[in-house]
Every structure is written in structure tokens, then in C-alpha cells.
Amino acid sequence: MPEDALKVTYPPFYCFEVDFRMVWAQSPCEQLKAIRFRLGITTREVAEFSQKIAEAEGNPEFHISNAWLTQVENSDSVPSIFKLYSLSSIYRIKFTDLLLLYGVDMQHLSRHQLAAPLPATHLTNLEVYDPQRTVSFPIRFDRSFDIDNTNLLSRLVEVWGEVPIALIQHLDIRHGLYGYIGLQDMTLYPLLRPGSFVQIDPRVRKIQPMRWRTEFDRPIYFVELRDGYACSWCEVQDGHLLLLPHPLSPRAVRRLAQGTDAEIVGRVTAVAMTLTPLSTSSSDAAARLPGRV
Numbered sequence: 001m002p003e004d005a006l007k008v009t010y011p012p013f014y015c016f017e018v019d020f021r022m023v024w025a026q027s028p029c030e031q032l033k034a035i036r037f038r039l040g041i042t043t044r045e046v047a048e049f050s051q052k053i054a055e056a057e058g059n060p061e062f063h064i065s066n067a068w069l070t071q072v073e074n075s076d077s078v079p080s081i082f083k084l085y086s087l088s089s090i091y092r093i094k095f096t097d098l099l100l101l102y103g104v105d106m107q108h109l110s111r112h113q114l115a116a117p118l119p120a121t122h123l124t125n126l127e128v129y130d131p132q133r134t135v136s137f138p139i140r141f142d143r144s145f146d147i148d149n150t151n152l153l154s155r156l157v158e159v160w161g162e163v164p165i166a167l168i169q170h171l172d173i174r175h176g177l178y179g180y181i182g183l184q185d186m187t188l189y190p191l192l193r194p195g196s197f198v199q200i201d202p203r204v205r206k207i208q209p210m211r212w213r214t215e216f217d218r219p220i221y222f223v224e225l226r227d228g229y230a231c232s233w234c235e236v237q238d239g240h241l242l243l244l245p246h247p248l249s250p251r252a253v254r255r256l257a258q259g260t261d262a263e264i265v266g267r268v269t270a271v272a273m274t275l276t277p278l279s280t281s282s283s284d285a286a287a288r289l290p291g292r293v
Helices: 029-038 043-057 066-072 081-091 095-101 106-117 281-286
Strands: 135-140 157-163 178-182 197-201 222-223 227-237 240-244 255-256 260-274
Touching: 029 081, 029 095, 043 066, 043 081, 081 095, 178 260, 227 255, 227 260, 240 260
Parallel strands: none
Antiparallel strands: 135 157, 178 197, 197 260, 222 227, 222 260, 227 240, 240 255
């Protein structure tokens, strides 16, 4: 096939950006027609352009006939992926936006994958289907933020911004509860390392009696104190809340009046932490395991 046969060119005045907010109330077929009208091209011209794409790709499925486009613009017919590709190219619209017209949101893929975890260990990836979309994420922390003490992430953020990062698109950090384990907080070390971030479920604010087989199954709670926060195993005894450290931790059991000196913020449901020491001081402290205080 000659080299120039792979080239598909269109008049420059066809390039423009569609504002989907103006046509979102319309049906998919009406939206396609509205887009074509705004471009000022006929169904016959669409057919000619799509024929060049079909020839370049070596697949007749990419071709859009005059009759087919007329039918799609006046019915509930759903185009094939090949014809959507051609329309994306001719109409200068992102392929993901055309899918969105028909109720297919590619941004939901990772959410559905998380909802259907596979039993076996496997490689995975996070695709950025629309890098222009943004999510709320902290872009500046409070200057008074003390990394040595445990705290709630929402109280450490000074400025929120819209960041187009697919990796964090499902983290509702601004409205959800996330905690930071201070670099000097060795309460649950080595199970929960200093410098870790934890996700908190604020709906679980009572100690739930349950049996666990290992320390990994034992519920961990994020607790608000008079002078800060703590993250630990908890038990209730005679109206007092016991903050229980890990057996290998240098910290001692803390006994606080529940409701006045300590209040449960929620149960820890997820943890993000490094597997190597964040600082020499915290590493040395763990190695020495000083007497309980």
C-alpha cells in the first residue's frame, strides 16, 4: 500500500471543541446530529472521510455510509466500536466522550475492578482514560503540621486543589477521614509503622466485641484525645477506654475516661505504609525498644 494511502486529511476548519454541557439533555442520536451540524458537514462528507479511514486501517467496519449515519441520527441504534472510532476522528471528539454519550464511562473501570477482586495474586494497572479530569487533592499542608504526632489528614491540609491524577481519583480525601501516624508514634509498631496513612470508617465508633485469629484481624481504632490523636487496639473497661499497644511496642497501655479524655473517631479500614524506616530516629527507636513509658 502506498505511503500516502495511510494519510487521512480533513479541511482545517473542521477542528473544534464540543461543549457537551449544551447537548447533554439530548438523546445520543440527537447529540451526534447536533455535533455534525455544528461542524457544518454533511452525511455524505462523513461517509467519504470514513472511507479513507477504513482503507487506511484495512477494515471496512470503519466505513460509515450515508444511510447508516442517517439511521443512527434518527433512532436508538448504537454504533460499533469501529464506527465510533471513525466518528471520533472525523468529529474531533475524544473516543471516551463518545462512549460517554451512550452511558459508558471508562473512569468507572477501576472502581468495578476494586468491587470484584480476583482470588489470585496478579499484576494490575491504573489507566488514565481522560487525563483532563481532575480530583480534589491536598496541594499545600498547614505549616504548623507536626509530622511527629498522629493526626487527621483533613486537619493538616491548608489548600485543596484539583489534580488530574487517576491513581487517586477514588479517594474522597476532602470529605472522608484519613489519619497520619506520627513519626514518634510507636503504639502499634511494627504492625503499623510511623509515617503511615490510614483510612478511617467514621460509622464505626463503638468497640465491637469480636474474636480474631491473628493480630491482623484485630480491629484498630483511631482515637481523639484531649491533646491529639492515637491509633491503637482498644478495649472498654469500667467506663474507661484502654489504648492497647503492640506487644513489641515500647509504649504502655493508656487508660482514659471514655467520652471526656478519649473519643473514638472511627475504625481503621485500610493502611498505606512503607516497608523501610522513614528516618534514622524512628528506626533507632524501634531497634532499641526502650522501656515502656
